[in-house]
Amino acid sequence: MSTSKNIQFSPEALELCQKIMRRYPQGKHKSAILPILHIAQAESNGWLSPEVMDYVAGILRIQPIEVYEVASFYSMFNLKPVGKCVIEVCRTGPCWLLGAEDLVRFIEKKLGIKEGQTTPDGMFTLKTVECLASCGTAPMMQIGETYHENLTFDKCGKILDEYKGKGELVTHWKKEKVKNHSDIKQ
Amino acid sequence: MGRQLLINDLDKPGIQTLEGYKACGGYTALDKALKMKPEEIVEEVKKSGLRGRGGAGFPTGMKWSFIAKPPGVPRYLVCNADESEPGTFKDRFLMEKKPHILIEGMIISSFALGANVSYIYIRGEMMYVFHILEKAIQEAYDAGLLGKNIMGSGFDHDLYVHCGAGAYICGEETALIESLEGKRGNPRIKPPFPAVKGVWDCPTVVNNVETIAAVVPITTMGGDEYAKIGIGKSTGTKLISASGHINKPGVYEIELGVPVEEFIYSDKYCGGIRNGKKMKAVVAGGSSVPVLPTDLILKTAKGEPRLMTYESLADGGFQTGTMLGSGGFIVMDEDTSIVKNLWNFTRFYHHESCGQCSPCREGTGWMEKILHKFLDGHASMSDIDLLWDIQGKIEGKTICPLGEAAAWPVAAAIRHFRSEFEEYVKSGKNMKDVKHYYRLNNLETA
Numbered sequence: 001m002s003t004s005k006n007i008q009f010s011p012e013a014l015e016l017c018q019k020i021m022r023r024y025p026q027g028k029h030k031s032a033i034l035p036i037l038h039i040a041q042a043e044s045n046g047w048l049s050p051e052v053m054d055y056v057a058g059i060l061r062i063q064p065i066e067v068y069e070v071a072s073f074y075s076m077f078n079l080k081p082v083g084k085c086v087i088e089v090c091r092t093g094p095c096w097l098l099g100a101e102d103l104v105r106f107i108e109k110k111l112g113i114k115e116g117q118t119t120p121d122g123m124f125t126l127k128t129v130e131c132l133a134s135c136g137t138a139p140m141m142q143i144g145e146t147y148h149e150n151l152t153f154d155k156c157g158k159i160l161d162e163y164k165g166k167g168e169l170v171t172h173w174k175k176e177k178v179k180n181h182s183d184i185k186q
Numbered sequence: 187m188g189r190q191l192l193i194n195d196l197d198k199p200g201i202q203t204l205e206g207y208k209a210c211g212g213y214t215a216l217d218k219a220l221k222m223k224p225e226e227i228v229e230e231v232k233k234s235g236l237r238g239r240g241g242a243g244f245p246t247g248m249k250w251s252f253i254a255k256p257p258g259v260p261r262y263l264v265c266n267a268d269e270s271e272p273g274t275f276k277d278r279f280l281m282e283k284k285p286h287i288l289i290e291g292m293i294i295s296s297f298a299l300g301a302n303v304s305y306i307y308i309r310g311e312m313m314y315v316f317h318i319l320e321k322a323i324q325e326a327y328d329a330g331l332l333g334k335n336i337m338g339s340g341f342d343h344d345l346y347v348h349c350g351a352g353a354y355i356c357g358e359e360t361a362l363i364e365s366l367e368g369k370r371g372n373p374r375i376k377p378p379f380p381a382v383k384g385v386w387d388c389p390t391v392v393n394n395v396e397t398i399a400a401v402v403p404i405t406t407m408g409g410d411e412y413a414k415i416g417i418g419k420s421t422g423t424k425l426i427s428a429s430g431h432i433n434k435p436g437v438y439e440i441e442l443g444v445p446v447e448e449f450i451y452s453d454k455y456c457g458g459i460r461n462g463k464k465m466k467a468v469v470a471g472g473s474s475v476p477v478l479p480t481d482l483i484l485k486t487a488k489g490e491p492r493l494m495t496y497e498s499l500a501d502g503g504f505q506t507g508t509m510l511g512s513g514g515f516i517v518m519d520e521d522t523s524i525v526k527n528l529w530n531f532t533r534f535y536h537h538e539s540c541g542q543c544s545p546c547r548e549g550t551g552w553m554e555k556i557l558h559k560f561l562d563g564h565a566s567m568s569d570i571d572l573l574w575d576i577q578g579k580i581e582g583k584t585i586c587p588l589g590e591a592a593a594w595p596v597a598a599a600i601r602h603f604r605s606e607f608e609e610y611v612k613s614g615k616n617m618k619d620v621k622h623y624y625r626l627n628n629l630e631t632a
């Protein structure tokens with residue numbers, strides 16, 4: 001267990017966590033762990049350090065180990081630092097039939113990194129992931145919440161350039177949707 | 187194209203919104219349902235012959251009638267929107283394009299089951315759809331379609347979306363329940379079944395997105411009318427996710443019973459094989475079901491045309507048949523390497539095994555390694571038999587059916603394409619020499 005005293009989520013994020021915890025029956029608020037860990041990634045540069053997980057344990061009023069064992073099970077949680085944009089290329093059957101392997105090599109070449117690595121400027125991390133239920137528009141990749149589909153090298157290259165141009169942190173649960181969560185029902 | 191009951195009206199303006207959905211007759215089924223008795227709705231669903239659209243095809247009405255009703259204990263409906271079976275993308279399509287049909291189905295189904303709270307468990311990767319659903323649910327609350335005393339019926343219902351975080355296994359219903367409780371997605375030993383002891387130990391029904399959406403047209407038209415669509419025990423319409431080497435990939439709503447040949451070659455559906463190639467094989471129901479070579483997917487071993495129904499696709503058992511599964515229809519052209527495709531799927535199952543049961547945890551890893559030997563040109567003939575042996579030792583020996591899902595594709599590939607494995611062994615072929623997938627472009631010139 002580590003110290004989480006340096007971690008502080010924004011008031012909006014904390015409010016959102018409380019809102020989500022109320023969706024489950026009395027005493028069953030541990031159920032909120034997955035949504036809250038997504039919010040935690042948005043609040044913590046896209047990854048979950050032990051300190052952040054301890055902080056989440058505090059919000060949920062559970063033991064840190066309960067957070068670690070859950071966070072380590074699910075592939076969307078990054079337990080090591082990542083770039084501002086995590087590129088998640090689908091590598092499963094149907095995408096692979098339509099060139100996913102080549103797409104990964106193209107991105108590796110363009111960014112000068114291998115799968116699993118982060119660019120030296122901290123902009124991109126390249127990950128391969130399993131079928132994202134977008135096989136009809138293969139090959140595809142996900143960046144944050146956005147599905148980029150029917151990719152060609154050209155299209156993929158331009159998309160990456162755009163993200164680089166913006167230079168912003170992109171997480172699955174978007175940071176702005178953590179800040180403004182009026183769409184989330186009590 | 188036959189009748190469309192789920193993905194009709196997608197071209198209507200604002201169909202994503204409550205207003206647009208209502209303009210197309212949305213929520214009239216709910217109005218009708220709330221004036222019925224819950225048992226009557228269950229009866230209509232039974233009569234409709236609706237079978238679970240998540241993959242197993244279990245009769246929905248029967249599943250509903252199993253739910254335990256101990257007094258004073260809440261019951262839950264949980265919608266399985268984890269859609270992660272490779273080749274399947276219909277639920278995402280439906281939720282994104284027409285979120286209110288799922289919400290309407292959730293309320294009707296919950297009313298039938300006597301559940302005052304329900305959850306939609308959506309996989310975390312579909313975060314943008316999570317937000318679409320949140321918005322639609324908010325609209326439904328604002329219009330009095332959710333919350334207390336819905337449409338003056340006295341029925342109270344709260345519906346929440348819950349997001350996962352990346353784990354294929356969480357599509358298995360007891361793993362999904364564990365995950366919803368905030369734990370790792372380890373499937374539970376059954377019995378007890380969720381209908382008796384589900385989420386938070388309360389009676390729970392887990393149904394697929396498409397199953398719950400289908401309850402809406404069933405309520406509107408009545409079970410008997412719905413059952414008139416389709417053939418035999420394959421009633422109604424089914425969403426098919428078509429992918430791979432076809433001209434028109436996408437989601438198609440078919441009346442069950444369309445001939446497979448028509449589905450693949452007709453311009454109404456897949457539009458044939460792309461680039462004028464010939465078809466080699468099809469995985470008809472998501473990556474877990476047995477792959478079939480062209481002759482067996484188009485015709486049964488008896489020589490009858492194969493139809494898109496639960497029964498026809500299964501005709502011949504696993505010797506010569508397959509399964510409708512989740513309706514993930516993956517088409518492979520003549521250039522596809524069955525061995526490498528199998529390696530890809532096996533790697534997937536190895537990656538996604540939760541690790542509880544040793545036959546699955548270890549067996550999937552061994553199979554992946556052996557398949558890699560084939561691709562590297564290091565395999566021997568006895569490795570084919572070894573693969574066969576391992577898959578047979580996984581099947582039926584695990585807590586959940588992920589074991590079978592990993593074993594069946596291996597068995598089917600060997601059964602129908604043994605010569606291709608042998609070819610790899612004989613020529614010591616390196617995977618680089620195998621024209622195993624369609625190339626997007628030449629990397630060097632990109």
Ligand SMILES: Cc1cc2nc3c(=O)[nH]c(=O)nc-3n(C[C@H](O)[C@H](O)[C@H](O)COP(=O)(O)O)c2cc1C
Pocket residue numbers: 237238239240241242243244246266267268269270271354355356357358359360392393394395397398586587588591
């Ligand atoms: C490994 C595994 C993964 C599964 N994934 C899904 C899934 O993503 N979506 C789904 O609806 N059912 C999935 N199922 C089937 C569910 O366990 C369950 O049968 C289904 O949700 C029941 O709903 P239905 O009767 O409406 O089909 C999966 C089963 C297994 C064994």
Ligand code: FES
Pocket residue numbers: 090091092093094095096130131132133134135138140272273274
């Ligand atoms: S295989 Fe890539 S989205 Fe399904």
